[in-house]
Amino acid sequence: MSYYDHTIIPAVIFRLNRCNQEDVTALKLLIETTIGTKGNTDTNSATIPSLFGSAVLGYNIIQSELWLGKDEDEVNEETILAWHASTLMAAENPKYIISLRSKWPKYPLDEYYHKVATNSTVLMLSSQLDMAANLDYAIHLATMTAKTRTFYAFPLVGHVIIPIALLGYQCPLKLMCSWAFPDLFPEHDDQRNIVARLE
Structure with missing residues (x-):
């Protein structure tokens, strides 16, 4: 298992416990796109x-x-x-x-190190089951800078919310596109309904 596989363990356990038809379909897709197609289980072979x-x-x-x-x-x-x-x-x-x-070569730090810009527009994506970047901290930061932040929290998702697009869950990717290029990728209600947006 790779690091990215580990992030979905909580969601897999949840789906196994609930086990409705949607869960069966999702777990079948997961198995077919990961376990069923890999020739080995070498953790160093995973690429992004x-x-x-x-x-x-x-x-x-x-x-x-x-x-x-x-x-x-x-x-x-x-x-x-x-x-x-x-x-x-x-x-x-x-x-x-x-x-x-x-x-590893490290670049020099400047006067902005450990400071948060309060006047730049930023999209923040966070996930409920992220053990590396706690959701409470993300909510706290988004609350302090709410005037310039658009914040979305994803339920039952682990640390990596972008690479999961490879498994067919493209909501985070679509939200990023609609935020960065609203004329090209208008945001739809189905995207907003599956995530919690902090206003």
């Missing part, structure tokens, strides 16, 4: 199409801006391994990220 993300860009941002908290010194390996041991779900090999960090 370039349309949905960039590992290089992600590592640049994580290693430069997100790895440490404000005024936090470098975190040692012992601390990271302790954090890893206390999680319910985490990367298979935390030492990989630690070794990568010392070699």
Whole structure:
């Protein structure tokens, strides 16, 4: 299983417990598009199409801006391994990220580090079952900056809400398109009805 597969475990459990016809169809699609088509279960073989993300860009941002908290010194390996041991779900090999960090090029931080812009228009997408980015924190931030934020919360979705478009759940992708290009992708009621929008 890859990291992205782990994010749907809560939704799979929910659907298995409820098990109506819609759930059977969804689980069948999941099995056919993942387990049924993979030649092996190597966790390192999972790839994300370039349309949905960039590992290089992600590592640049994580290693430069997100790895440490404000005024936090470098975190040692012992601390990271302790954090890893206390999680319910985490990367298979935390030492990989630690070794990568010392070699990865990091860009310099500027005066905007750990500051939130209050005058820029931003689309925020968050998910109810995200253990990496808590929904309560997202709601709190969206409430503080509500004048410039459009915020959508997705029920029964894990950490990664964009790559799940590969499994046919395209609502987050459609909302992004309608927010960025409203003339090309008008927002429809069926999109708004399945997510909670914070006004």
